[in-house]
Amino acid sequence: AQSVTQLDSHVSVSEGTPVLLRCNYSSSYSPSLFWYVQHPNKGLQLLLKYTSAATLVKGINGFEAEFKKSETSFHLTKPSAHMSDAAEYFCVVSDQAGTALIFGKGTTLSVSS
Amino acid sequence: GAGVSQSPSNKVTEKGKDVELRCDPISGHTALYWYRQSLGQGLEFLIYFQGNSAPDKSGLPSDRFSAERTGGSVSTLTIQRTQQEDSAVYLCASSLMAQRVGAQYFGPGTRLLVL
Numbered sequence: 621a622q623s624v625t626q627l628d629s630h631v632s633v634s635e636g637t638p639v640l641l642r643c644n645y646s647s648s649y650s651p652s653l654f655w656y657v658q659h660p661n662k663g664l665q666l667l668l669k670y671t672s673a674a675t676l677v678k679g680i681n682g683f684e685a686e687f688k689k690s691e692t693s694f695h696l697t698k699p700s701a702h703m704s705d706a707a708e709y710f711c712v713v714s715d716q717a718g719t720a721l722i723f724g725k726g727t728t729l730s731v732s733s
Numbered sequence: 734g735a736g737v738s739q740s741p742s743n744k745v746t747e748k749g750k751d752v753e754l755r756c757d758p759i760s761g762h763t764a765l766y767w768y769r770q771s772l773g774q775g776l777e778f779l780i781y782f783q784g785n786s787a788p789d790k791s792g793l794p795s796d797r798f799s800a801e802r803t804g805g806s807v808s809t810l811t812i813q814r815t816q817q818e819d820s821a822v823y824l825c826a827s828s829l830m831a832q833r834v835g836a837q838y839f840g841p842g843t844r845l846l847v848l
Contacts, residue, residue, distance in 0.1 A: 654836065663737075664824065664839035710776065719789060720766065721826075721837060723776035 622647045624711045626724035634732050639683075639698040641727045643711030646692065653694045654712040654721070655685055664710070670694065681705070706731045735759070737840035739825050745846045746815055754810040754843045758827030765808050766828075766837060767800055771821035779823075782808065783830070815847045 627642040645651060655667040668679025675687045685696045694711060711724040738757045746752050758765045767779040778792040782802040793799075797816075802808040812819055822844050826837040 656839075663841040664826075666836050666838065669836050715778075717789075719764070719781050719783070720778035720792065721768075721776075722778070723768075725775050 622651065622713045622715055622722050624653075624713050624722060624724040626709075626711050626727050628727050629725065630728045630730070632730040632732065633701045635703055636700050639696070639701045639705065639729065641696040641709050641711075641729065643694045643696065643724060644692050645694060645711070645713050647713060649716055652714040652718070653685075653687065654714075655679065655683070655694075655696050656710045656712055656723075658708045658710065658726075660707070667696070667709075701729075701731045703731050703733065705729060737825055737827050737838055739823075739840040739843050741843060742841065743844045743846075745848065747848055748817060749814055751811065751813045752815055752845065754812075754823050754825075754845070756808045756810070756825030756840060758806065758808070758825070759838055761829070762827035762838075763805070763830050764828045764837075765802055766826040767808070767810050768824040768826065768839075769821045770824055770842070774821075776824075779810070812845075815845075817847050820845055820847045 623646045625644045653670040656664045657667050658664050667683050668677045670677045670687045678684045683698045685694050708726045708728050710726050712721045740755045764783045766781045770776045780790050780800050782788045797813045800810045822842040824839050824842045826839045828837045
């Protein structure tokens with residue numbers, strides 16, 4: 621069965637410092653992986669997706685993620701945090717049929733000035 | 734509109750009542766999904782529709798939950814005899830086609846509160 625584990629439920633950073641949100645996945649096949657962001661009282665927004673092309677994936681708002689098969693990881697990074705990055709972030713894997721998305725528990729990112 | 738829309742945005746109902754939640758997918762998207770986001774369970778897949786194929790209902794938590802998609806576009810999620818544990822945000826998503834490389838685009842959700 622496919623699953624994702626987000627290693628931190630809450631991450632706090634200062635504005636201008638790097639962001640690292642950790643995600644490990646479990647899959648019996650080559651997965652498609654995604655990061656979604658959810659701002660308070662807003663819908664889920666796709667940040668980036670990995671679909672077996674380049675292992676380093678660039679997304680919106682300066683975020684990127686690197687697929688590491690040997691470590692079964694798909695960590696999300698950003699060089700410099702902005703106050704507007706404060707939100708809930710979900711690491712997601714698609715199911716084997718390629719239909720339903722399986723969500724991690726989420727990581728709340730707080731950014732202080 | 735350009736995105737997925739859902740109505741109502743908020744719904745308060747009494748235990749035992751039936752509710753209907755509506756989703757309008759992005760025009761041209763053939764696949765439509767329902768998810769539920771609750772405090773205790775996180776984000777859970779409920780059901781998906783792809784074109785005229787039979788829906789995948791594997792995520793529905795009980796037979797009180799059902800969904801239909803008319804004309805390959807608008808979908809309605811119905812919860813019969815609502816229970817307090819049904820309180821959650823119900824999210825709809827659509828994608829161009831149900832394939833692993835596709836990304837799903839989410840609506841703002843319907844926040845359901847069962848009293």
